[in-house]
Amino acid sequence: MKSVSLIGSNIYGPAGIKFSGNFKLENESINVGLVEEEDLSLEQSADPDNRVLIKKRGISCNYRDKSLILKYDKQINALAERGEAGFSYIGSEFVGEVIAVGKNVKTLKIGDRVVANAAYPSYAKGYIGGLPSNHASRRIDDFNENKLIKIPDALTDEIASAFVIAAFTAYSMIRKVVRPNIKVLVTAAKSNTSLAVINALRNFPVEVYAMTSNFRNNKILYDYGVKKVFVVDHNADSYLEADEISDFVNKNGLFDAVIDPLFDIHLGRAIKLMNYDGRYVTCGFYNQFPEFLDNKFHARDSFEDIMKSAMVKNISIIGNCIGVKEDFDLAMEHFLAGKFSILIDKVFFEGEEKEFFDLSYNFKDRLGKVVYLYDKRP
DSSP: OOEEEOHHHHHHEEEEEEEEEEEEEEEEEEEEEEEEEOOGGGGGGGGGGGGEEEEEEEEOOOOHHHHHHHHHHHHHHHHHHTTOOOOOOOBBBEEEEEEEEOOOOOOOOOOOOEEEEEOSSSSSTTTOSSSSSSSSTTEEEEGGGEEEEEETTTOOOHHHHHTHHHHHHHHHHHHHHHOTTOOOEESTTTTTHHHHHHHGGGGGSSEEEESOOOOOHHHHHHHHHHHHHEEEOSSSOGGGGGGHHHHHHHHHOOOEEEESSSSHHHHHHHGGEEEEEEEEOOOOOSSOTOTTTTOOOOOOHHHHHHHHHHTTTTTTEEOOOOOOHHHHHHHHHHHHHOOOOOOEEEEOOOOHHHHHHHHHHOTTOOOOOOEESSHHHO
């Protein structure tokens, strides 16, 4: 079967490689397309009795995949320079269909639709925490039974392709900082993570406020129940320089919790907007890859200044990596009740591999996740 892949510079090599186009990433031209190869069988697995073979139905990429794309692209182009045809699968999230199960597998059967069990950290014996693969686009793949979660029919392939990381992460961060009747500020409000957080916060008795540097497309935030959207300048030394935020704080008080996907952009300034005994949680940072050309943000406050503020105001600073299975389960419960979902910007199909990656990474006005479905257009 065909798999979405990164393709080396030797794009017209073997017959099984179909070049679709290229897109720019950090000033590098990345070739992408479809690679057709012999399907993996369960018998080829290292532990066939305990593995589950699935056929991917849809995939999506995340910010973490950006560095992996650049890394894998270098590796396969090095192969091309030696005359070899290199390619690489890519992606963090998938939805798939079970097509074979080992004899010891108890919870899944052929025909079940599944997504990745990304629960982290690992508390259960025999379970390795985190995402099971950096190569979600591989069409036929095998996994341990405990790394897959059966999903209901109501979760469509389109949504399921982009559900896992957002569900685990959003509900984990909410669990760590949200209490009834508080004011919650969500930064980077139109990032995929923050959109999921804001969507999920509709299920909790809190006031939700949002911060963004982009004045466009803010209606969706109000539709999700945000009481006020603050448009800020990330180059400002303090968010209180903005009259809108300063006036709000003067009239309504400080925020009790901050949920922030990018601490290196926001922490130093956001902590000054926080109330006594406030809770701040973050799940990532923007400048995680020094080689990226678009690293424009630098910490505005020293670690010493941040910790002084935290101590004086008894603020808890909490780190978050993904979440536990109970977080995913609550997200699914709310989804089935029509109270949580993932915003999808666009869905792509075969022949649109270049467009899929391009929209995923190069359009700042994109709003929501970008999905690629292997099945033909409806």
